[in-house]
Amino acid sequence: MTDPAPALAAPDRKHTVEIQRRSFIVGAGGAAATGLLASCASNATEPPAAKLASDAAVPFRGANQAGIYRPAPQQQAACFAAFKVLCSDAADLKSLLQRLTVKASLLGGGHKASDALPAVELSGVTGAPPVNSGVMGEDVPAAGFTMTLGLAGSLFDNPAYGLAAKKPRGLTDMKVFPNDQIDEAWIGGDLILQLCADSSDMVHYALRDIMKATRGQLQLQWKINGFHNAPRPEGAPRNLFGYKDGVVNPDEAEQLVWIGKESSQPAWTEGGTFMVVRIIRMLVEFWDRVGLGEQDNMIGRHRASGAPLGMAKETDTPDYSSDPEGTTIPLDAHIRLANPRTKETAGSRMLRRGYNYELGVDLNGNLQAGLIFTSFQQSIQDQFEATQTRLANEPMVDYIQPFGGGYFFVPPGVRDANGYLGEGLFA
C-alpha cells in the first residue's frame, strides 16, 4: 500500500529554505528556469511552487525595459501609477531618473536585510525610521518584480527641462475616441510606472518604497491596481467577461514593439517603445444578462474553449478569407475588427499586456470593474489608434466604457551599471 498523502509529509526544512532564498531568472531564460524549478521541486518532499515563484528575479538590465516582453508570462499583480513630475530643472529630473533606476534594480533583484545598500538608500542617522516598510518582511524577495517607466508628452513640453527636441514623434495626449467617457481624475501625469510582481504585497511595497524615495519630485496623480488571473482551466487566463484574453500576441521577433535603428524617431529612443494605457470599465452585470451565442459573436471566440468560432482550440487561427460574409465569425466581432489578418493590417498589430481591475461600487450599485488595457508598439498612431479606430463601433461597445489612461514613451533599457533610465534625454 502506498503512502496516501506524500505531499503532506513534513518538508525537509533546510532544503526548502535554501531553495526559497535562491533567486531564479525567468523571462529571457524562462524555459531554463522552469526546468530548474522542476528539478529542485522533484528533490523536495513538498513542491513549494508558489513560494519558489515569489523568489524569481527578472533581469533589470537589457537593451529594453522589463515588464514588456520579459518575463514572458505576465506577473499576477500590477499597479499603474501616473505621477506629476515636480523637478525644478533638468538636473533635478536627471537625479529623479537615476533614483528610479536604483529602485527598479534593487527591488527587482530582491535583497536581504544583511545585504549592503547603496549610500543613496541610507539616511546616515542612527535610529532613524527604517528604510524598509517591512511589508515584505526584512528580507525582500525579488517576487518577479519589474518596474516599467514611461514618459508622457507633457514632460517633453515642460520648458523647465528643455527636452522639446527629444520628444518622440507621435507622443500626443491620449485621443478621445467616439465611445470614451473620460473622467479627468483618471488621466494626465508626466510619468507612469507600471509595477508588476508575483504578489500584490510586493507591488504595494514597491510603490510605497519608490514614493518615499522621490517625495517632492513626484506626486501621484492617479493609480490603479490590476490582477492577472490563473488559467481556467488552461491556456490564456480569462478576463472579467469570462473570455480567454491574451491568446494572440505578436512575437518579439516580429519587431512590432521596439523602436529600431531605421525609425524616424530621435536617436535616443532606439530600444524604447510606446505604451498605451486605457482604463476600461466593463459592465459585467449587463454582460451577464446576454445570451452566450451573442457574447460569442461579439468576441468572435467560444467562451468555453477560447477557440475562434467554428474551431476547436484557442490556438487555432481563424481563416477570414474563407468566411468573407462573416457567417462563422461575424465581420464586426472584436477579434476580427481588431486583427482582420490581412496584409494591410498586419503592421497595426501590437503587444497587449493588460490587467483586470476592481474599484468598488458605482453609483447605480454595480461593480466598478474592468480592464486596464495596456499595449506596447512602435507607433501609437499606426498600431493602437488604427486598431481602436477599426473597433470604434463594434457591438461590444455597449458593454464597455473607457474612462482613463494615457499615452507614454518607454525609454530604452539600461545596459550597464552606470546607466540609468532615460539617460539618452541628457546626452
Place this chain on the structure above:
Amino acid sequence: MLITAAPPATMDDAVSAYHVYVTARLGELRQHALTLKAAVGNADVASARQAWLAAQQCWQRVGAAYGSFGDLGDAIAPGSRGLQAGSADPEFSGLRRIEYGLWHGQGPGELVPVVEKLLADLDALDAKLPELAVDPADMPLRLHEILEDAQRDHLSGVGDQGSGMALALTRADVEATQEVLAMLAGLLESLKAGYPAALDAQLSQLAAAIDATKTTEGWVAYPEVPLAQRQRVNAAIGRALESLALAPALFSTDD
C-alpha cells in the same frame, strides 16, 4: 545676559525659549477669543468667522501637536472624532466646535456658551502653564509632528468643520515648525551639519507653495485648489516630512 537672537545652545534653553513663546501665543489667543465672543454675541457672522480663524491659527502656532499640554490643551481645539453624533454631539466643544457652528448657521444661543467655556479653558491652561513641564524629548518630536498633524488633519480634509481653512491652518503650522526649528537649529547643526539649513529651505518652499494658492478673495478650500497647485503643496509637505522624520533619532541617546 540673555541675547534673544542667539539660538539656544542646550535643550534646556530650547525648552525655556519654547515656554516663553507659548505664553505669548496664549496671550494672543485669549484676545482673539474675546473678539470672537463679542462677534458671536452680536450675531456678526463675518467678524466671528474672521476672529475664529485668527484664534485657530494662533492655536496652530502654539504647535500643540499630539496633545502636548495634556487635558488642558486637548480642551482648546479637540476634533469631533470618536463622538457618537460626530460634529453635532453635545460633547463636542472648543475652537473646532465654534467653527462648526459658524459654518452651520448657528447663532449666539448655541455658540456663546461654547466660547465662554473656551475662555475658561484658556484661563486654566494659562494658570497651569508655569508648572507644565515640557519634556525635552518632546521638542524634536514636536518639530516633525506639527506638520504630520497638518497633513493628517488639515490637508486630508478630515478635521474640517465647514470653514475650508485647511491651507490657512497648515500655513500657521509651518510657522510653528519654523519657530521650533529656530530653537533647535544650533543643536541640530552640531548633530548633523547642514541639516537645519536644509529643513529651513524645505519649509520655505512649503510656505511658498501654500501662499501661491491664495487668491484675491483669500484662502481657497483645499479641494477647490487647482490640481497643479495642490500637487506642489503635497510634494513640498511630503519632502519636508521625510526630512523632519530624522530629527527625533538625532537627539536619541539610546544607540
